[in-house]
Amino acid sequence: MNADINTAPQAVPQAQDQPVDAVLLAQQARRRRARLRFSIAAFAAVFSIGWLAQTMLAPEMPKPVLSAKPAPPHAAIQTQWAGLAPMQRSHASDMLVSGDSLAALLARAGINAVEADAALDALRNEFDPRRLKVGQKVRIFTEWPAGAAADTDAARFAGFDFIPEPRQRLIVRRTSHLGFEVVKQVRPLSERFFFTDTLVSSSVYEAARGSGMSPNLVVELIRLFSFSIDFQRDMREGDQLEVLYTRRFDDNNQLAEEGDIVFAALTNRGKRYAYWRLAHDDGSNGYYDDEGRSVSRLLMRTPVDGARLSSRFGMRRHPILGYTRLHRGLDFAAPRGTPIYAAGNGTIEALGRNGDYGRYIRIRHRNGYATAYAHMSRYARRLKKGSEVRQGQVIGYVGASGLATGPHLHYEVLRHKKPVNPRDINVPPQHALEEAGLEKLRNAQTAIGARINALATNDNRLRSLPRRNLSTVQNR
Numbered sequence: 001m002n003a004d005i006n007t008a009p010q011a012v013p014q015a016q017d018q019p020v021d022a023v024l025l026a027q028q029a030r031r032r033r034a035r036l037r038f039s040i041a042a043f044a045a046v047f048s049i050g051w052l053a054q055t056m057l058a059p060e061m062p063k064p065v066l067s068a069k070p071a072p073p074h075a076a077i078q079t080q081w082a083g084l085a086p087m088q089r090s091h092a093s094d095m096l097v098s099g100d101s102l103a104a105l106l107a108r109a110g111i112n113a114v115e116a117d118a119a120l121d122a123l124r125n126e127f128d129p130r131r132l133k134v135g136q137k138v139r140i141f142t143e144w145p146a147g148a149a150a151d152t153d154a155a156r157f158a159g160f161d162f163i164p165e166p167r168q169r170l171i172v173r174r175t176s177h178l179g180f181e182v183v184k185q186v187r188p189l190s191e192r193f194f195f196t197d198t199l200v201s202s203s204v205y206e207a208a209r210g211s212g213m214s215p216n217l218v219v220e221l222i223r224l225f226s227f228s229i230d231f232q233r234d235m236r237e238g239d240q241l242e243v244l245y246t247r248r249f250d251d252n253n254q255l256a257e258e259g260d261i262v263f264a265a266l267t268n269r270g271k272r273y274a275y276w277r278l279a280h281d282d283g284s285n286g287y288y289d290d291e292g293r294s295v296s297r298l299l300m301r302t303p304v305d306g307a308r309l310s311s312r313f314g315m316r317r318h319p320i321l322g323y324t325r326l327h328r329g330l331d332f333a334a335p336r337g338t339p340i341y342a343a344g345n346g347t348i349e350a351l352g353r354n355g356d357y358g359r360y361i362r363i364r365h366r367n368g369y370a371t372a373y374a375h376m377s378r379y380a381r382r383l384k385k386g387s388e389v390r391q392g393q394v395i396g397y398v399g400a401s402g403l404a405t406g407p408h409l410h411y412e413v414l415r416h417k418k419p420v421n422p423r424d425i426n427v428p429p430q431h432a433l434e435e436a437g438l439e440k441l442r443n444a445q446t447a448i449g450a451r452i453n454a455l456a457t458n459d460n461r462l463r464s465l466p467r468r469n470l471s472t473v474q475n476r
């Protein structure tokens with residue numbers, strides 16, 4: 001107890017004197033220990049992190065791959081850049097030749113391959129350059145800072161443009177260092193009317209071409225009359241041709257595309273065949289005579305591309321055979337390879353070699369009619385017995401297979417399996433207009449007549465002239 005008492009009082013002052021120290025010492029010791037623990041922990045942590053970094057992160061370091069693509073241009077930077085650098089441009093034109101490509105064309109123009117690739121990549125998102133055909137014009141643009149000379153080092157490829165179809169222009173233009181964008185521009189076209197009034201002196205083809213009509217439109221013109229005219233035998237010197245047709249021009253007065261035949265008349269041996277184009281409510285077009293009968297008949301009189309018939313007047317030296325008791329068909333002399341048309345809608349009932357006929361096709365039509373075509377050089381692809389064909393569809397090509405002295409089409413018409421003279425049959429038109437259609441036809445005739453009169457009051461009636469003042473008048 002004493003000890004307890006002694007120690008206790010001693011302890012108390014000690015405790016009173018020294019508790020501070022003891023507490024301080026204890027606190028200091030705790031702090032030292034804490035510092036040590038912290039140091040150890042920190043050291044361990046730093047060491048661990050270092051070790052981890054070395055063992056785990058270090059091998060990963062090369063992983064962040066650098067993008068091969070440049071960062072997308074910032075809109076703000078782009079505008080600023082554009083604003084700060086007004087550029088001057090010039091262009092050079094080139095054309096795709098056989099076996100050519102847009103890439104080759106750009107390389108030919110000296111465009112850096114990386115820049116050309118970037119421009120072509122942009123284009124491919126909107127348009128497949130492989131769709132471009134031989135003869136396609138391309139303009140290649142160069143730009144340089146305004147005020148500098150065109151041959152400055154700062155001059156660079158600015159893009160290119162082309163017209164893939166008459167009503168559209170595609171522009172590939174530079175927007176940044178290797179950035180290109182594609183802009184599709186609509187080309188507004190205006191239609192102008194042309195009138196031809198000419199005498200046929202050698203062939204309809206030559207007369208129409210000579211007056212300025214395009215080859216494609218002439219083929220259409222001849223097709224139009226092929227229902228009613230035998231272009232091998234019917235044409236005579238002095239026959240007269242009248243055609244009203246359109247062409248479409250761009251804003252620069254450049255011909256953008258051929259238009260349509262609006263009216264056509266052929267006066268053949270005194271008989272006038274005249275047809276007016278009529279737009280139907282469903283958007284299709286048809287050609288009708290003055291009485292509203294459609295130009296198309298059950299069978300065509302010239303079931304071959306009449307533009308290529310080797311017909312001149314009096315081709316006496318070439319045996320162009322007519323229909324006789326011994327020759328039960330009509331011959332059309334034309335160069336080898338001339339397209340042969342199905343004379344009417346129908347089904348192929350024979351296709352193959354047929355003795356003296358050579359390569360032969362026979363088509364069954366309505367009303368007991370059939371037509372046969374002989375001496376072909378080849379058939380149109382994918383045709384076989386049982387195939388359905390449409391009138392005017394190409395079924396084969398002129399040749400001299402079988403017993404033939406030269407390339408020609410031997411054409412037969414059969415009625416209930418008996419040969420008949422194609423020139424004797426008078427098949428009615430496919431259809432005729434009803435009352436409402438007739439009224440539309442009369443209106444169309446009036447409008448077309450007025451236009452022809454306006455065009456024909458030119459000094460030279462035989463010349464086909466564009467009329468600028470009519471260019472804004474749209475065809476009905």
Ligand SMILES: [Zn+2]
Pocket residue numbers: 321327329330331409410411
């Ligand atoms: Zn024959």
